[in-house]
Amino acid sequence: MENFTNSVRLDKDLCKGCIHCIKRCPTQAIRVRNGKAHIIPEFCIDCGECIRVCPHHAKKTHYDPLDILDKYEYKVALPAPSFYAQFNNLEDINIVLRALKHMGFDDVFEVSAAAELVSQLSREYIEKHKDKAPFISSACPSVVRLIRVRFPNLIEHILPINAPVEIAAEEAAKKAVKDTGLPREKIGIIFLSPCPAKVSAAKHPIVNEKSEIDAVVAIKHVYKEILPYMVEAQNESDDLLQAGKIGISWGASGGEAGGLLTDSYLAADGIENVIKVLEELEDQKISNLDFIELNACSGGCVGGVLQVENPYVAKSKLKHLRKYMPVAKNHIEETNGVNKAYWDKDLEYQPVFNLGRDFADGLAKMEQVEQLCEKLPGLDCGSCGAPTCKALAEDIVRGIANEKDCIYLLREYIHKLSSDLKKI
């Protein structure tokens, strides 16, 4: 069974059954049925748009509570680079890293350190496989999930390199076992995540057999907890920094591409923009580029729904923080010396949006969809619980909705019924 577990969940008590989320979802993965929103897990790519737009805060991300730290004897924090951009007046990333240790972590392994290795791996991979360019970044799990269900022709263009956090987790676990002598299960490798997509990527990986990440906590939770510890961390002097400019820059859109040291790239952010770029790539309208960086969130990872700061303010803070940093602090002599550099398995196309079992069935069902679309009012009002009339037509053909879910068709039906009754 293919893995379609997502991390965006609904709080039924808060859901009012309005149409904000169904309208905004880029993969049309939500329907309102019986007054509550339902997420279709196969369609959901965990982009978090519904979380952003829900006026009742009924959409939530599934992640681990902070007290999960108590489960482990030795805890290692894996902060995403975008985490550092959440704080006001921060001049030194060391303060955050030290404060994480005061907060209850035994060690810190910066994801940005692994990001520098991924930058190097990517440069070498692209150089070696120029014939397959342009390469699409695989760092944003929402983008990978989107391509998996909607852009089969682009799968071969995705860089099959693991996301920085995966490599960081692998290295951090190895180091922790070595430093402490503890068995692996007593060690907790804990990722501070900016978004639901990265929670899913850690808990339900689709290109790896398993992840070394043991738990995922939300940046917004850690933010609140860490603030008091930052005051004392300010007066300490130990240097915990593991990464330079290249690694830190991954926290915002354009950062990953910048680390490739080439001009031949584009960087798009925001899910609708990402989809437009993918459509054009698929039609070969975009050519002569080596690299395509895509981030589902506006601004890149700083725009994740589990962040605290405004993405554009955060982006500017990140720029300030990296100003006096060295270009990079991580380099590998032998790239095959990196554990877990590449995906365990190939990404496979999952045609979840197919209407039929096979082409013949799909053709027949498309004919029915077209006929239904003629009949439906074409207002895309959302009252039926589907985002558009076309989506309702598809649901009807799939057997999960019926024509009377449309209030206009229902009205016609009632008019007809009452005039028939009058004739009796």
Add this chain to the structure above:
Amino acid sequence: MSTSVTFKYTVDGEDFTRAGEASSNVKGKLKQMGVSPDVVRKVAIAMYEGEINMVVHAKGGDITVEVTPEEIIMTLKDVGPGIPDVEKAMQAGYSTANENIRSLGFGAGMGLPNMKKYSDELTIDTKLGVGTTVVMKVKIN
């Protein structure tokens, strides 16, 4: 009787930003029908080139796409100036597009050659001053 579905589109010849709308729409539908990704790609590229040609040379026109169990038939009909020399137009790199169009990144002279390359059958019926009808067929298996 075997099933077939027909989609109809009007191409606005004045609006470059909308060129590609029809091919993009067809692409989505073919994928939903379960047409193999290779075939979808051929149709999308061939049709996009045709659509661009209709905007660049002919002030728009009408496209009909018929999907049968065996093939996808795209008919692109315009009432443009017609193609004076079809043989020449089929040559890679031959272009009559003006500077304006070229400055937008179009007019590389690959339109018809790409349409031929990505379709299994291409017929062009053109009459000077009357218009052009291009029929492209892509086999499903």
